[in-house]
Amino acid sequence: MSTITDVAKESGVSIATVSTVLNNGTKPVRAETRLRVQNAARRLNYHPNAMAQGLVRRRMNTLGIFFGVVDSPVVVSNPYASAILQGVLTAAADTSNNLTFFTAPWRCAEQSAAAFRDRRADGLLLIAAPTDSDILSGLCSLGLTLVTIATPSEQFGIPSVDVDNELGARIATEHLLSLGHTRIAHLSGDANMASVPVRRDAFVRAMKNAGLVVPENCIQICRYDGSSSYEIARQMLLKPNRPTAIFAGNDAIAMTILDAARDLGISVPRDLSVIGFDDIVTASMTNPALTTLRQPLLEIGERAALLLVSRIQSPEAHQDSIMIPPELVIRESTCTAAHS
Amino acid sequence: MSTITDVAKESGVSIATVSTVLNNGTKPVRAETRLRVQNAARRLNYHPNAMAQGLVRRRMNTLGIFFGVVDSPVVVSNPYASAILQGVLTAAADTSNNLTFFTAPWRCAEQSAAAFRDRRADGLLLIAAPTDSDILSGLCSLGLTLVTIATPSEQFGIPSVDVDNELGARIATEHLLSLGHTRIAHLSGDANMASVPVRRDAFVRAMKNAGLVVPENCIQICRYDGSSSYEIARQMLLKPNRPTAIFAGNDAIAMTILDAARDLGISVPRDLSVIGFDDIVTASMTNPALTTLRQPLLEIGERAALLLVSRIQSPEAHQDSIMIPPELVIRESTCTAAHS
């Protein structure tokens, strides 16, 4: 594999000249020399070594990405993360950056953080870091160029991009309220996800504003991946005065509620309204199709990546966090409360 | 950000000694010195610069990945690619490799190939390169360490990993035949995907073996993303002697056939059997649930990545291509042919 030295020899000039020619440098170069160098480079199939370049330029034209969930490879099969990733890839491509996945599972800041300092990426996108881990603090203290997604990080002076969880939860709740529901439950996501308490509190507040109290046991903590909510929904729906509507922490949870209701012979939406959050691709494929709050996931990924790029370019400029409003998508899983 | 020189100064030894300590080198180091260095490194929060290391070691512990489809960011929202990617990520994590996405869209070998020679990745995974592009040949001629997925590349001496398309198509066809179907159509994927002619030919051969000829106009070329097949299926189903069964090139196409049939009032599977290929996550969510051939996509991604790692470790050893048999998953979209 040929190096700049080979090109220099082949064209009979110094490596400095080769470099200026190939980088369209500011210094003047004789047209004939320029041509000779370019031909030699082409003939030798030369391409600069990214590490050597990165070493001196201190730029790799590469964005890093790290998913702060337990098992990072699984992230791809998660429709939420997958959509975010696509947005990030789009923006990376548009800005001529490659994208590097950091795959090492996080142990603790002490052991895991340092690896992110190896400068292989010019900046890092941190996605959905659990609040009970030291990922965020560990990475922030490294002095990396950082942008987070779905991970509040203003306390560290790091801008983050996320959907407006509070607004979304309020819209969801008010949608159910406007349909005449009063016994409304909430099955939330993982306790250690930052969005969970925000959505929960906004739900409670919206209920309070409507003069309602949330019934006993009608707020339950589940998992965003839907792994625990089927059983919890089942128990809730078996109770004598079960809720007439449920605000699910996300679509995956909402879908398991649909399953549980069907298995219990409870008709959705006639006997039970269900509203989700996210609008993942499969939300419109369920039966009944899911009413939900759409997060513009592609846009979130894209804007976060662009924000990161601009931080890389001008590290001193302060960048504001971005909060994107969700949009209510009414499908078939919610309707007017039955009079009882 | 501290360098090895800082650590050397801080601990009062040469950088060579720091290096041997931190890399657990073969040379002996006094226990006390070792400790002093380790403490200094910890105190300074030192982590080696990946580019400097990569430059001399000629290893970045990074795998590259490139999707040879038109618009590479879209790849993530594609359930096929997404599952492959997950497998790759798993294997990369298991072998302590990071994964770098090459995001630059492919123009032509002349312009695009060289960028892959910059050594930022130790090897490259090439996925689903179209047969009518010069991606495969362009990358092969670069002398990279390469493994392909769903892209036959033995002609270049490059091992590839793929499902056994021929076997899958045969099983699909024989499944329909065994249900008594004789008028069977095939809506294939993109003309420039390597798997398409393989599946088509295997289909035709299986029909021939059963003593049947494929009816006129009953083989149509569509797109793997399902973007063109709805209309084609519709036209086909409107014909007087329409097929009683369709072997779809993949699940996305099969799902549009389901849509077209429903819209025409044709009942699946009573009036029309449909079988897909891939078993993407949504295949079981359609109504009726899709009978299909399952590709173990995670396994394919994983094995390809492991194969790449072993090629990186021993470049001279010859590695065989891997062909993984698909598995027939019978759900609700196929049944016995109605007697007519």
Added chain:
DNA sequence: TTTGATAATCTAAACGTTTAGATTAGTTTT
């Protein structure tokens, strides 16, 4: 011509590591 200015090219240091080989320190052996 010589001088000065400018254009073209080159030399050498720097980026932050690893590692072969040299040097020095420490311990046996004679």
Added chain:
DNA sequence: AAAACTAATCTAAACGTTTAGATTATCAAA
């Protein structure tokens, strides 16, 4: 006490670039 090892550490080159500053070539003006 010198010789011969071995252990511990260091020096310096190498990896493949970029770039500031030095040098040389070219040419117009004096």
